[in-house]
Structure formats: structure tokens, C-alpha cells
Amino acid sequence: MSVATLGHQVEHSHVVSQDVYLEQTRRNRLGMWLFFGSEAFIFLGLLAARFYLWVGEDGQMMRPNLDQMAGLIVTVVLLLSSYFMNRAEVSIANNNRRDFLRSLIITAILGTAFLVGVIIWEWGMFPSLVEGHLKPTDGVFGAVVFGMTGMHALHVLSGIILIMNVWWLGRKGHYSSERHWGVEAVAIYWHYVDLVWIFFYPAIYLIGHAYGVH
Numbered sequence: 001m002s003v004a005t006l007g008h009q010v011e012h013s014h015v016v017s018q019d020v021y022l023e024q025t026r027r028n029r030l031g032m033w034l035f036f037g038s039e040a041f042i043f044l045g046l047l048a049a050r051f052y053l054w055v056g057e058d059g060q061m062m063r064p065n066l067d068q069m070a071g072l073i074v075t076v077v078l079l080l081s082s083y084f085m086n087r088a089e090v091s092i093a094n095n096n097r098r099d100f101l102r103s104l105i106i107t108a109i110l111g112t113a114f115l116v117g118v119i120i121w122e123w124g125m126f127p128s129l130v131e132g133h134l135k136p137t138d139g140v141f142g143a144v145v146f147g148m149t150g151m152h153a154l155h156v157l158s159g160i161i162l163i164m165n166v167w168w169l170g171r172k173g174h175y176s177s178e179r180h181w182g183v184e185a186v187a188i189y190w191h192y193v194d195l196v197w198i199f200f201y202p203a204i205y206l207i208g209h210a211y212g213v214h
Helices: 003-053 068-093 097-122 139-171 181-206
Strands: 062-064 209-211
Touching: 003 139, 003 181, 062 139, 062 181, 068 097, 068 139, 068 181, 097 139, 097 181, 139 181
Parallel strands: 062 209
Antiparallel strands: none
């Protein structure tokens, strides 16, 4: 077998392998969007419960008297994390491995900061830091707030774990500009979690007349 023939076979094998990878990626994307569709029912159910239960006797829309500044801060932090997640995906697509790894770490840190903010300000895990916080036993307000933020926090936590797993694999050279579905999948998941919070934030903090729970 000549060198030219061997080279042609190697090139053909690479093309076939790449075609298989692209086809598998398309199937993975479809499966992921089906997963998001099923997840949407959970979040839509929580939103429906919020708008159904948080209504006063006169029919006026209500909401608990939560810390507006705290809600705004954690929201900005989470949205900022989405920027760095997108930057990580763009970086690996351009084989900029250093910026890819750094952006993933920043995303994980910001996601953790979001969780800490929710735990301290809304869940009141440290009563010495926040007085008069909303509790799960505070009727429909407590039940809905803890249900919505708890379910969302669980998704944020799982996202952070996935990000760190991608970061670890990336350090070992697992991804390239041609093959980085794992990075893309985690990025889509993270943006999805951020999108959910964009709907949760106004529903919890902004819409309706504030009721004095504190």
C-alpha cells in the first residue's frame, strides 16, 4: 500500500467519523430540547401556582415583602454568569483553551454566589445576618417562594456540577473547535436555567402589591 493510498484512507476515515459525530450531535440536541420541554411543565406549574395563590380577597394580585435589592443583585449575578458561559463556548470553538477554562471557572463562581445569595437572603439559613426573613410556614407566600427558588436552586447546583465536570475534562484536552458538544450542552442548560429565573424574578419580586410578611 502506497503512502498516498494510506493517507487517502485516513482522510476518508476522518470524514466518516466527523459525519457520525455531527449526526450524533443533532440527535443529542433533539433529546436535550425534549428534556427542556418536560422541564418547562415543572416551572410553568410553579408560576401558575404563584399567580393562582397570590391573590387577595379583593382579587388584587399580591406578593410577599421581600428584599428588593437582594433580588436584584442575585439576578444580575446570574445573568452575568450567562455571559461568561457563552464566552467559554465561543472560546473553545476558536481553540482558545485558556479563556475557555477561565470563563468556566468564573461562571461556576458566579453561579455559586447566586446560590449563596438565595440561601442567605431568601431562605434565612443564617438568621443572624438576615432578620424577619420569609419562612416556609408563612402560608402560601412561604410555600410558593421556597418551592420556586428551591426548584431553581437545584437546577443551578446541578449546572455548577456540570460546568466543573466540563472544566476538568477541558483541562485534559477533551474538547476542540470541531468537537465540543459537551460544552455546548452545558451552555444551553445554563442559559435555560437563567431564562427560567428571568420569569421567576418579576413573578416573585415585582408583580403585585407587597404584603407585609416581615
